[in-house]
Amino acid sequence: MKIRCLIIDDETLAHDVIESYIKEFPLIELVRKCNNAIEALEALQQEGNIQLLFLDIKMPGLSGINLLKSLPKAPDIIFTTAYPQHAVEGFELNAVDYLLKPFSFERFLLAVNKVRHKIELESRSAAAQGYFTVKADKRIHKLNFEDVTYMNSIGDYLKIFLKNGKVIITGETLKSIEESLPSNLFLRIHKSYIVAVSSILYIEGNQLVIAGASLPIGLKYKDQVIDRFA
Structure with missing residues (x-):
């Protein structure tokens, strides 16, 4: 990377x-x-x-x-x-x-x-730590890296989609969360999206496909996404 x-x-x-x-x-x-x-x-x-x-x-x-x-x-x-x-x-x-x-x-x-x-x-x-924490619903949630599928920033909120179907909604920023994620396990693909590398199925045009969703690849992130899978 x-x-x-x-x-x-x-x-x-x-x-x-x-x-x-x-x-x-x-x-x-x-x-x-x-x-x-x-x-x-x-x-x-x-x-x-x-x-x-x-x-x-x-x-x-x-x-x-x-x-x-x-x-x-x-x-x-x-x-x-x-x-x-x-x-x-x-x-x-x-x-x-x-x-x-x-x-x-x-x-x-x-x-x-x-x-x-x-x-x-x-x-x-x-x-090696294996997890990160986020504040949501007046709680501090411990989320294992392996349980996360992707994250989507929408306005003032960040949605974290988990493999079990649950969605954690937090007021923390995508940038602040990104700083706590290992770069070998997660990939920024758009100003509003981070995906778990293990969840990626394939890339088609300007879309990155994971199980159950097709996510946009931002223009300024496309080269690094392609380089990651070249």
Whole structure:
């Protein structure tokens, strides 16, 4: 599964270099390029599950450091900057790596492999737990991963469809639930849908078919859905 990322930098040259490196690394999907922290905040709200930020530090307005501090739950961070003096603070904020411009493709590769290994470990850890929890009907429900078929966000509510036919309706967001799901067991196929990989029967055109339902595949998610089953 590809790692979905943003580039956040006020320099066009930095965008071009990082994008060219990403094209050489098939396990990364560039979702959007942002010129400043405000654009990045908008992208994080709009684009669903972003797992990695290539983040510059010195930018007009909000700095990369302050952007990271403002995020309640940040994606993995690789700082990309020309200023070595911020390295200690960057690592104190749990950055995975710190790339000093200009950096080579080999150094870039080392950094993204650190992220890949970290995500794989976290996914295995979440899968080993075997369940997640949601608040609904004034209760906290414990839902086993294996019992879920798919999830559908409708307005302010999220419906979680279970294999036994029950439906849990919660006020929690699809994005917040997605963060607790192992990526090897669940797949985002649309801004409003997440499916359990084990429930998928086949893909036909822009529809993903599971037992008892045909779900739409969003245009911006289609490539990652196809890649998952290629």
